[in-house]
Amino acid sequence: MTSRSQQKAREADPRFQRSYQALIGAILALVDQEPVGQISIIRVVEAAGVTRPTFYQHFPDVAAAAQAAALRRLDAAFVPLDARDAEASSTVAALRQRIEDRARPALQHLAAHRTFYLRVIEGAATAAFFGEVVRLVAAHLLPDTSELIARRGNASRQDLTDMLAGGTMWLVVRWLRGELDEDADGLAQRLAGISVALVQPDLPAGGQGSGS
Incomplete structure (x- = not known):
């Protein structure tokens, strides 16, 4: 064996x-x-x-x-994905709302356990740990976003996913450290806005999205 x-x-x-x-x-x-x-x-x-x-x-x-x-606790904080929702994310407004709805409960969880996550980040985190966080962010928040931008053909889907998920992770780390003056709702709107900005040329507007 x-x-x-x-x-x-x-x-x-x-x-x-x-x-x-x-x-x-x-x-x-x-x-x-x-x-x-x-x-x-x-x-x-x-x-x-x-x-x-x-x-x-x-x-x-x-x-x-x-x-x-920390990874186990964070993974459990994300809302399970519903494949039917991806079919509805055919406009900028729908995709933005979908990302906000995914991000909000996870950010509320992070806010409630801010001290715990900061202790892990500051006292135990390694490059491998951050790599796993990026994987979770990509899997739970950004699957349809990364596929849309990958259709442009100028980069691999994995590279685009890693770039977007990595940037999302570091914004959230800064937020946990108190460097960003936003609540969970505000940051969810901000993350959704950044994500859809990358795919906006590929989708119809479909009405106003929420947030700024």
Whole structure:
């Protein structure tokens, strides 16, 4: 049995999944209370009710556990995509509203857990973590937008998606840090406006979009 197949078998084990969920819950609770750098593995395993060797089956260190917990929490904050909505996004106004409606609950969630996410960003984040955030943003907020701009044929869809999702992520990070004076609704409108500006030549106006 190869190392890869061993990993898959282990991940399918209910005990492995239970200990993983326990560790994620523990690190979420601990980072809600204090910075990542002040949290030890001993405290995480005590809170999770698992052993130290079990921790190392899942994560190399506390920072990696905090990253995983943040990505899990963020992923759950997005509204599930409905394929039928994409068919309705045939005008600038419809697409803008669709992006706002996707972004708003995620931004409201980020605002409610601002301290947690800032602690992860400032105390645990790596390039790989930001890459995963970009992937989430692209998958949840921008799938139809990136396809529209990719039709122009001057860049790959993946490149365009990464550029737009990366820019979106850094605007949100700046917002979390208090550098942008907007609430969640205002930022959702701003992100939607930026996105549709890239595809506006490819879609009919379809009436006024919301926001500025």
